Amino acid sequence: MSIYWTLFFLFLKIGFTSFGGGYGMMSMIMDEGNRVVGLTRAEFTDMTALDLICSGPVAVNAATYVGYIKGGWIGSIFSTVGSILPSVIICTLVLIFLDRFYNSIFVRGLFTGITPATGGLMFFTTVTLTKSVFFNIESYSELSLESFTPVTLGMILITLLSILADVKFKINPIYLTLIGAVVGAIFLS
Amino acid sequence: MDNNLSKYYHMTNFRKGLLLFWIYFKAMAFAFTGGMAATPTLIYEIVTKRQLLTEEEYLEIIALSNSLPGIIGINNSIFTGYKIAGPFGSLMAVLATALPAYFSMLLVAFLFQGLPENRYVRGAINGIRAVSVAILFDMGVRVFLKYRKNAFGILMMLFALAVPLLTKISAFYTILLSGLIGILYYIYNQQNKKQETAGEDK
Numbered sequence: 001m002s003i004y005w006t007l008f009f010l011f012l013k014i015g016f017t018s019f020g021g022g023y024g025m026m027s028m029i030m031d032e033g034n035r036v037v038g039l040t041r042a043e044f045t046d047m048t049a050l051d052l053i054c055s056g057p058v059a060v061n062a063a064t065y066v067g068y069i070k071g072g073w074i075g076s077i078f079s080t081v082g083s084i085l086p087s088v089i090i091c092t093l094v095l096i097f098l099d100r101f102y103n104s105i106f107v108r109g110l111f112t113g114i115t116p117a118t119g120g121l122m123f124f125t126t127v128t129l130t131k132s133v134f135f136n137i138e139s140y141s142e143l144s145l146e147s148f149t150p151v152t153l154g155m156i157l158i159t160l161l162s163i164l165a166d167v168k169f170k171i172n173p174i175y176l177t178l179i180g181a182v183v184g185a186i187f188l189s
Numbered sequence: 190m191d192n193n194l195s196k197y198y199h200m201t202n203f204r205k206g207l208l209l210f211w212i213y214f215k216a217m218a219f220a221f222t223g224g225m226a227a228t229p230t231l232i233y234e235i236v237t238k239r240q241l242l243t244e245e246e247y248l249e250i251i252a253l254s255n256s257l258p259g260i261i262g263i264n265n266s267i268f269t270g271y272k273i274a275g276p277f278g279s280l281m282a283v284l285a286t287a288l289p290a291y292f293s294m295l296l297v298a299f300l301f302q303g304l305p306e307n308r309y310v311r312g313a314i315n316g317i318r319a320v321s322v323a324i325l326f327d328m329g330v331r332v333f334l335k336y337r338k339n340a341f342g343i344l345m346m347l348f349a350l351a352v353p354l355l356t357k358i359s360a361f362y363t364i365l366l367s368g369l370i371g372i373l374y375y376i377y378n379q380q381n382k383k384q385e386t387a388g389e390d391k
Contacts (some may be wrong), residue, residue, distance in 0.1 A: 005315040015259050017364050022223055022260065023328040031353060031360035046314070048321040050297050056217040056290025057224035057262035064294035069302075073295065080291050084283065087259030091267040094257065105379065106372055111256060113371015114364060116342035119332025120349025121360050126326040130352070133318050162323030167330055174221055178322050184316020189308040 003037070003071045008082040011063045019114050022058025024053070027121035029062055030128065037070045038181030041132035050057045052177050059083055134159075154188050197241055205241075205274035206281040212239075213285035218293075224262025224286070231269075241273045262286050341374060367386055 001009075014032060018025040026048065033039035047065045054061040060080060067079030094101055101107060131137055134155055135147040158180055165171045197205065212234045213227075220227035228251065236244045250272070255266035263286055270282030304310050336342030345367055354362045 013361065017258060017361060019258050023325075025260075026325060026328070027353075027360045028364070035359060040319070042359065045318040045321045046301065048325060049317040050294070050301060051223075052324075053221060054290060054293040054297050055220055056227075056286060056293065057260050059260040059261070060287050060290035061294040064291050065298050068295060068298045076291070076295060078366050079289065083260065084287055087257075087263040088267060088283065090257055090259055091264050094253070095268070095271060102312045104378055109372030109375030110368040111371065112341070113345055113369070115366040116332060116336045116339075116345040117349035117367030118365060119329050119365065120346035120351075121353070122325060122329030122332065123346070123350045124353050124360065126322060126329065127350075129294050129322050129325065133322055151315060155315055158316055158319035159323045159326075162320045163252030163326055163330075166323060166327040173320075173324050176324070177317055180316040180320035181313040182316070184319070185313040187312070189317045 004075055004078040006037060007067050007071050007075050007079040011040075011066075011079045011082035012085055016090075017082050018059075019111070019118055022062065023122070025059050025062065027118075027125040029066065030125050033066055037066065039066060039070070041129055043069060045108040045129060045133055049177055052174050151188050158183060202274040202277055206270070206277040208239075209270055209274060210281040210285045213282045214289060217262070217286050218289040224260070224265070224290075227262070230263075235269065235273075242269070246272065272358060343360050345370070 006183045010032060013024055018028050029047075030039070030041070030044045032040075033044065047062055050065060051058045051061045060083060063079040063083035064076045067076035071078065133142060134152050135143060137143060137147065162176050162180065165176060166173065193244050197208075199336070212231070216227040216230040216234065217224070219230070220366050232244070235241050242250075247269070250265060250268045254268060257264050263283055265284045266282035267279045269279035270280070272278075274281070289298060333343075333346060336346065348370070349363050349367055352358050352366070353360050358366075
């Protein structure tokens with residue numbers, strides 16, 4: 001299968017199974033993207049940051065980015081269409097069967113299980129990313145004292161402060177990203 | 190107000206579709222950090238200014254779009270477009286949602302790849318990556334806060350964290366498994382409720 005169709009089916013699969021919008025999709029893009037098209041952790045983290053400065057739905061941005069870096073501009077069209085198609089199919093079905101859909105035990109049960117699981121996957125994504133983003137290692141068994149360089153410690157500090165700023169003070173993530181870039185250019189260079 | 194309503198009421202679906210394209214395109218082009226950022230603009234344009242839908246109708250669409258899989262912004266534009274101007278309305282609203290997102294990312298990805306390799310750029314990217322980790326973590330925290338008083342919800346979160354982390358099962362299959370567990374739990378709960386009400390009746 002050509003890379004274009006691989007990208008198309010990757011995002012089709014992700015679109016059908018992710019709840020809670022773009023951020024719910026992130027864990028799936030990191031995991032499946034890595035398995036299917038070899039998306040690296042670094043490419044993934046760059047993507048999450050670039051998403052914030054692009055307009056429109058994060059999930060469309062993400063599909064475009066992965067398609068572009070793995071398959072050029074043609075790849076980006078295939079992945080973007082693939083990411084939109086599940087919404088189109090599901091919403092059309094809902095428009096046709098609205099009442100029966102909402103009263104179905106299966107659909108209600110599905111939501112009961114999947115919505116909190118999406119949160120768990122977000123923590124999984126964070127834990128997995130810390131390995132490559134901070135320490136540049138594949139698994140935590142490779143961790144040693146030498147992994148703690150000044151740059152690593154600086155990045156961990158930025159992450160902790162950002163979590164505080166985001167959760168506690170609800171600062172707009174765009175500003176956090178810009179501050180992160182400036183602080184990084186000054187102190188982590 | 191009645192004047193304004195009738196003005197759009199007599200419009201053909203084709204013209205309403207083109208109007209929707211323009212409304213969604215403007216709102217999405219300036220919605221950074223995600224599709225949800227367009228919501229206030231869309232409510233103003235669709236409900237307040239043009240009265241194409243009532244506020245209640247639009248809020249129902251938001252709730253429905255949020256509860257379905259897929260891309261929330263696209264779900265929203267399909268339902269809103271359909272309600273205002275039929276299938277053509279859906280098509281126009283979807284295109285107007287996807288195109289700004291597609292072209293802005295294409296441009297940004299292209300520029301990002303062309304960044305010079307020097308220590309300041311490296312440092313800035315490191316800083317941005319550190320913030321990205323924090324933002325992703327915060328998304329998990331938000332779901333956690335929503336479910337903190339729900340034992341089943343907490344268990345499902347732990348399940349979805351542990352399975353892909355400790356086993357070779359991918360995030361994709363973890364979600365399918367969570368859905369299956371959710372269905373079983375829901376059916377079990379419904380039957381318990383039935384038995385309880387049956388017990389009370391006696």
